[in-house]
Amino acid sequence: MAANAQGVAEAPFVWHPATTAEAVQLKASLGAEGVFAAGGTLLRTQWESGLAAMPNHLINIGAIVELQGLQLDVGSGRGSFGAMMTLSDIRTSPIVNTRFPLLTEAARSIAAPSIRNLATIGGNVLSMVGDSLPALLIYDPVLHWHDGSSGLEEPLSDWLSTAAAHPAWKERLLLSVSLTEPALDSNTKRFVAYHKVGRRDAFTPSVVTAAFSIQLDPDNRLRDVRLAFGGGQTIPHRLETVEQFLIGKPADKKIITEVYSMIVEHYEPKGDAFVPVSYRKKAAANLIASELWKAAR
Structure with missing residues (x-):
């Protein structure tokens, strides 16, 4: 992993882990002083509005290959969206539009194109109020986390119902969000x-x-x-x-x-x-x- 100090004293120290394991290890070492950062659009909005303090350390997860892209299992109708997949990539993906059209429409309606080029599906989910969430909830979504020792799966609806009251999830790293197409009954x-x-x-x-x-x-x-x-x-x-x-x-x-x-x-x-x-x-x-x-x- 690498780090660089910013030139302005008020700016945080930025770390660049290469793997999810390194990122989770850094978070465990830094504790509340370190925050995972992807596109950074939500974090910056929170800092500028005074809703959150700028941390001393940012853990940049943007280069971690494991968090990128979309994987589709045609047989099961299941798609796995890497947490770093941008809203623009979701908006323009023919596969997403065919299999999960509500998510395509939701991504289109979020912010401006310049923001969607940076903002990620993981960040929109972790905001707990992102406009993609109602669309995701239609597709039986499951969150996949790295908790420091092993993988952890959790239905999105369960996490949303407890996240505000139990912030322990902030110590974990969101890897992906998986969705399942609703089965279409015959003659319907x-x-x-x-x-x-x-x-x-x-x-x-x-x-x-x-x-x-x-x-x-x-x-x-x-x-x-x-x-x-x-x-x-x-x-x-x-x-x-x-x-x-x-x-x-x-x-x-x-x-x-x-x-x-x-x-x-x-x-x-x-x-x-x-x-x-x-x-x-x-x-x-x-x-x-x-x-x-x-x-x-």
Whole structure:
């Protein structure tokens, strides 16, 4: 591994490990004084806004080959995204667009192209509120970590539910995120959609992000319903109560009206000074009701 001291006294010391093992070893040695850095777009935003202090040491993981690229197992429909894969690479990948189209659409909506060229899928996930998360949650995502001694696998939904309260994960290195394509039942049609609602077009926290995946059988009944929401400082999650209610129901006006009311009741976003909770609830419900109406027609 190599290191270089920066010319400005306030700047951190930068380390350049060549392998994941070296990176994890450095983190163990530096403790809270060292922070893993990939594209650095999120870290810089946090420093400039005062949400986090600049650390004394940065562990640059950008050159670690093990964290790069996409691996696809066609037989199982499973794709493994290296944590250092940039949002631009995801956005422009024909394989991703074919297999995981919601992730392609999510990557397109995040920040500006210059940011997407640097920002990584790993960084977007570890922010806990990244706009890619609702799209990822549709595909049964699993996080793969290096914990210093062995590999560790953890469903993304489990990690999101505990990450804020239990920050021990910050001592581990995220290696990849694996996704699985939903199986398509015979004689059914799949409908998917991703939406991001914001106060303006670029580089602003979203008001609501919603990902939607359903199948309709020949009788126009709903199968394999998956709904995920996030936005702003809301930790993204699936709305499983609503999903279970919809399975087997006909895609008609009555059900669409009922699901609108259920989302308003069960979705619990975080509000802020600009957008209240009530608006976020109605925006999320309108997005899903609209997509159900399109699918039913």
